[in-house]
Amino acid sequence: MEKALERLSENNTNTTATSKTIPALANALKGIPKSLLEKVRARQAAKAVELLTRNPEENKRRYELTRLPELARLLRNIFVTEKKNIIAKPVILTKMCESFREIMDQSEMAHHIELLRETVPGWIIISIVDNKEFVKL
Structure with missing residues (x-):
């Protein structure tokens, strides 16, 4: 937790350095209400705090979950190309x-x-027959 707070303080010092570049961005952000900009910056800060305080196990699980759609596609393609309902694991x-x-x-x-x-x-569905595992979609 302390490391996360240290990182956050480092990020805050970095944001003060980037605040000098805000006048350059001001021209690009003309016409946008200040309240909207403040909301966006608050969300970005909250997201940064969440990323810094997140558990490494949770990061790993999230990364694994991002792989699942491609793995599901691969698994289905294997069953389609093999033209079988059940394949050995x-x-x-x-x-x-x-x-x-x-x-x-x-x-x-x-x-x-x-x-x-x-x-x-x-x-x-994973079935075990004669000490062998089979996968069925």
Whole structure:
């Protein structure tokens, strides 16, 4: 928390340095009500405080959630190209790891599939048959 407050104070000193450039921006902002500008600046400051005080675990989770739409698209494309309703989980993991734009190992990809299953219940069904996991859309 202290580090976040230190960062905030550093940002405040940086904003005073940028306040000197405000007269240059004043020409660009002519005609815009001051109350609106104050509201926008207040929102920006609140957002900066939120970013500084956010938990690293929450940052990680948010980053993982931003990956999910592309992963869902990849997963659906795998099922469409294979023309199957059920595919073995290791096969899906290898194909998704090869197709995804970032380098991920299979354990990370399995975590993302599990996260996708939690966020969209009923879309992915994982079945275990003879100690083998199968994925069904």
